Amino acid sequence: MFKVFRKEMMWGGRKLILETGKVARQADGAVIATYGDTVVLCTAVAAKAPKPGVDFFPLTVNYQEKAFAAGKIPGGFFKREGRPTEKEVLTSRLIDRPIRPLFADGYRNETQVVCTVLSHDLENDPDIVSMIGTSAALTISGVPFLGPIGAARVGYKNGQYILNPTLEQLDDTDLELVVAGTQEGVLMVESEAKELSEEVMLGAVMFGHKEFQPVIDLIIDLAEMCAKEPMDVPPPAYDRAAVKARLKDVVGADVKAAYAITVKQERYAAVGAAKSKALEALVAEGFAPEAVATEFKELESDILRGSVIETGKRIDGRTTVDIRPIVAEVGVLPRSHGSSLFTRGETQALVVATLGTAQDEQIVDALEGEYRENFMLHYNFPPYSVGEAGRMGSPGRREIGHGKLAWRAIHPLLPAKEQFPYTLRVVSEITESNGSSSMATVCGTSLSLMDAGVPLPRPVAGIAMGLIKEGDKFAVLSDILGDEDHLGDMDFKVAGTEKGVTALQMDIKITSITEEIMKIALEQAAKGRIHILGEMAKGLSGAREAVNQNAPRITVINIPKDKIRDVIGSGGKVIREIVEQTGAKIDIEDDGTVKVAAVDGKAAEAAIKWIKGIVAEPEVGEIYEGKVVKVMDFGAFVNFLGSRDGLVHISELKNERVAKVTDVVKQGDSVKVKVLGFDDRGKVKLSMKVVDQATGEDLSKKKDEAAEG
Incomplete structure (x- = not known):
């Protein structure tokens, strides 16, 4: 039932496979490209005739990632792939850029390339696989494509270039460069680098160009087995030389004068006037408007390009190396x-x-x-x-x-x-x-x-x-x-x-x-x-010493991991209260790193103090401020340090006999307490009577000092 054609090779330490004839057989060209365990279906389809009145090449490239390729279910309410992600848009552009210049001159049939990621091994990025698969699909499709192209990703580490680094390797390289081109030369480069020299960058481009040559040979081998007969590109329905000659006679001087105008809007107006004049004159002579418009672009190109080559001067009067003001x-x-x-x-x-x-x-x-x-x-x-x-x-x-x-x-x-x-x-x-x-x-x-x-x-x-x-x-x-x-x-x-x-x-x-x-x-x-x-x-030579006054100040503190739950509270109750009361933003990471951000320094300080109070361990002999949370016959429970409760026994409320706890404190009162110690169950024992409730002074120390005196 299937007539399958397949070519494979080892490339960069992994197997590259190109296969056609089994899937998407109604497309003009369809290739399943596999590299490692990353698999992409690349298809190419062209309309049978050019679009009427179109004076450009209508090419569309759509790269799409399917969640099932990585064993995932899409997020969101609808649970299906939706509008293209940024990665999909960027990869579509990456595929489009090197193939667009290689279609035959005058080809105007609407052409669509679709690359669908079917499997992703989480090691090999599907973009290079898609570019190679697209090149193969176009080469066998019969579309007038003057390829094939090859493509590769290049890394750089410790003075060595790396061919097609894995996603893990890319995290530890000084360069990520994608290069595509033909056997003759380079067509497209895209890269990010860590301040590398021009020599290293050029070396990376040429390294990639050399390394993808076997891929081009593989595509040619596949095409020799199964490529369709190339589609004929009909010649223009008019005498190009005649139209060009008449344009030069009628508006050649006008266009040349227009491209001597340095101000863009004025230049565009002059070019537009010349084009209108040309259309009016040549259409009256029987030439088709589409032919006049197409050849007018060629005239513009010839005049601009010829001037630069002959004189070294550009539209705005600059030399080839001058930078604008x-x-x-x-x-x-x-x-x-x-x-x-x-x-x-x-x-x-x-x-x-x-x-x-x-x-x-x-x-x-x-x-x-x-x-x-x-x-x-x-x-x-x-x-x-x-x-x-x-x-x-x-x-x-x-x-x-x-x-x-x-x-x-x-x-x-x-x-x-x-x-x-x-x-x-x-x-x-x-x-x-x-x-x-x-x-x-x-x-x-x-x-x-x-x-x-x-x-x-x-x-x-x-x-x-x-x-x-x-x-x-x-x-x-x-x-x-x-x-x-x-x-x-x-x-x-x-x-x-x-x-x-x-x-x-x-x-x-x-x-x-x-x-x-x-x-x-x-x-x-x-x-x-x-x-x-x-x-x-001249505007600014380096970064300012501090962040802008309108920006939030971020303070980083660390708390014990076992205290994270205390700071967040049940259902986030505690952290929400801190944010609402202070106005600061708080981020807590799993390792105990806490980031407190606020434009107002006092807000950040209050939030940090609150958090530190929650995570701090009570120390014997230290005085803390707390709140009475429960009153019993035998004493009062006081909450302090954010999440700590301790008991002030009735005997520790005042330096005199207390008949009823409520005679001294009520629920909700703010009090100052001293940590006396811990009972055999680890509960905190507190005292109010040894603390001056107005000043927070330790009265027991005063007594000791008086006794020594």
């Missing part, structure tokens, strides 16, 4: 814990940092298990930032991806939780955008955290690099504009400190780039990063 400001919002306004040319980020307690940590329910995240970075890109009126909604893939890149850049510099027990949330509002708002977010985040008093050892800056490549000639551009990103060949973002790189992300729009180009880009980025750090230092 930078203004870095901090403390721009009066009530926030930390804030900054970072402006670089026409890109601007308003970044705000908020310090919270352990109660504010994000609980993440992942396949690998539930964990808590104490650093969150949320990036927002409202339409007004580019001068447009648009739909406002929940964060899209772009916002989540840019936010995670900035998160990776900052994360290696954050203090350990034990040293700085705060939950951190940073929000970056992009208020203007013309190139690399994610790197502006990195700079603004660094400044806002330092403004809040978060002890970053060094500030972090980021820069976006671009590439214009025509034949053997190329130019690497520092601090790219939006147009240079859109019409260029590379988006290469590098973030780090003066000591080294903390994050690197690269996307290529051509089939691949060489090691030489990457090396030049990294060296150029390092110089640009140092310049930006210098400009940031």
Whole structure:
């Protein structure tokens, strides 16, 4: 019934298996990729004909994790998988980025890739498996895909690169880098690093590229067994050369003049006017509007790219290495814990940092298990930032991806939780955008955290690099504009400190780039990063000595484990009372660590005193303040030290005969008592008569002193 095709190999110490022909046979391409015990079903389906009127390639990638893959039942009320998690969104982007440039030019059929995690061994992340499975599914599908691609994860420890480190190994490495590409070169890089040098980062990329070559060979072997005949891509329904020539005649000079305008909005207006003029003229001559629009983009690209290659000058007059003017400001919002306004040319980020307690940590329910995240970075890109009126909604893939890149850049510099027990949330509002708002977010985040008093050892800056490549000639551009990103060949973002790189992300729009180009880009980025750090230092050069006055102060104390129950109380009664009475926030961990947070120092002090009173052991001879909780004929029971009760015998109430206990104390009275000792059952024996109830002085000591005198 099934005609199964299977290829396997040992790779990085584990078996990699690619299998097709048994599952999802109605898809154009379907491959089950297995690495270790992690299994992902990758499918590719393409529409039979292009969408009418579409002048772009409609590709969708959906990566989805099923809870059953890790033997779990989803949380929540509905008990089924819902909207994509952040991990699913980021992995979808990770798969999309290296495959998108490899579809045949002019291919416009709607194409969908779906990767479903069927099994997760909690050792091998499904993202690399999904990228390899997607590459195989597309290669055998008959879709005009110019792959295959390979992908690998690279770690770095003690001067050695590690191929596909396990999740456990990643906790103890200085680098997590994902690289994807073809046999010829690299297409995509995503990474987080602990201030590593450019040489180490480049070495990691090339190591990964070399190590995934056998995977590409494996996919080719599978395709030779079962690949479908490639789909024909029909040529354009018009004479491209004729349209291009007429466009150059009609608006070539206008477009060239428009790209000499340095102000973005004015430039866009001039380009828009040229496009309208071209449409009006060429449609009247009988050319299709879609053909004119498509070739107009090509004309824009040719003019921008040709100018850079020929003259070394860019749209705004800069050379290839110049950075736009930078203004870095901090403390721009009066009530926030930390804030900054970072402006670089026409890109601007308003970044705000908020310090919270352990109660504010994000609980993440992942396949690998539930964990808590104490650093969150949320990036927002409202339409007004580019001068447009648009739909406002929940964060899209772009916002989540840019936010995670900035998160990776900052994360290696954050203090350990034990040293700085705060939950951190940073929000970056992009208020203007013309190139690399994610790197502006990195700079603004660094400044806002330092403004809040978060002890970053060094500030972090980021820069976006671009590439214009025509034949053997190329130019690497520092601090790219939006147009240079859109019409260029590379988006290469590098973030780090003066000591080294903390994050690197690269996307290529051509089939691949060489090691030489990457090396030049990294060296150029390092110089640009140092310049930006210098400009940031004019606003704030290091973390403030103390947390902002509006932020909660967190005090950490330790109590015996066997006292945790006493502090919490039955059903949380005691800790709720402490919080309500003092206004402080209290977090108690299983090891007895107690964190008390309050903006008001007196509130924190009162809560700490209360807790210490609960856990303290009564000492013979010490005087305590307590409350009468029960009156009996033979004496009064007094609660002290929060949870301790002791008996004041009727004979210890006053220095005279007492007929009735209620003649001296009543239930609810506050009294001062001295610990006399413990009876044979461990019960505390107390005395009131030896304590001055007004001053709390020990009267027995006064008598002893008088006797000695």
